[in-house]
Amino acid sequence: MLTLAPISWMAVVASVVACMVIGFLWYSPWLFSPRWVVLAKIDVEASKKRGMALPLTFSVISAVVTTIAFTQLFPLLGVATMANALVAGFLVWFCFHGLITLTTMMFQGQSFELFLIVGGHDLAWILASAAIVQALS
Numbered sequence: 581m582l583t584l585a586p587i588s589w590m591a592v593v594a595s596v597v598a599c600m601v602i603g604f605l606w607y608s609p610w611l612f613s614p615r616w617v618v619l620a621k622i623d624v625e626a627s628k629k630r631g632m633a634l635p636l637t638f639s640v641i642s643a644v645v646t647t648i649a650f651t652q653l654f655p656l657l658g659v660a661t662m663a664n665a666l667v668a669g670f671l672v673w674f675c676f677h678g679l680i681t682l683t684t685m686m687f688q689g690q691s692f693e694l695f696l697i698v699g700g701h702d703l704a705w706i707l708a709s710a711a712i713v714q715a716l717s
Contacts, residue, residue, distance in 0.1 A: 585655045591716035598712060599643040599705040600636075608703045619666045619694040646706060650713040662714050669710030673703045 607613045617624060650669070659665050678699050685695050 585652055585717075587648055587651050588713070588717040591651065591713045592644055593600060594716060595647040595709040595712045596640055596643040599639065602705045602708060603701065606697075608617040608702065611696045613700075615707055616694070616697050619691055619697065640641060643705065647705075647709050647713060651717055654713060654717070659714065664712065665710045665714035666707055669707045670703070673706045675704055677706070 582647075596713055599684050605611060607616060616622070623642075650665075650672075653672075654665065654668065656665075657668055659668050681702070682692075685698075
């Protein structure tokens with residue numbers, strides 16, 4: 581019988597905050613927003629009208645679920661060090677997110693550059709979540 585590991589709610593909260601900060605910086609005018617808007621063909625005016633409540637809500641949900649998943653996976657995988665946590669985070673991103681996202685984007689005719697921006701963001705927050713879980717659990 582599988583026994584679930586305790587969830588560090590402090591890690592969950594810290595991970596959500598880290599993911600929001602990473603997203604704010606990553607998609608800011610100082611980093612990748614200008615290029616991302618062009619490559620993803622974002623209609624800025626339509627986005628402003630729709631608002632950010634729904635995308636931000638799903639960002640928070642994604643961060644919570646990912647963090648809780650790491651709290652359960654790490655004990656099963658025997659993750660004992662920060663290096664192990666970062667390798668596990670990278671493998672989770674690469675195998676279950678990066679390759680699938682890249683494949684989908686290729687079928688949609690999206691550019692590899694867009695994948696680097698989107699995938700890089702996702703890798704950054706997944707690694708941050710993995711590191712936070714390791715540090716606070």
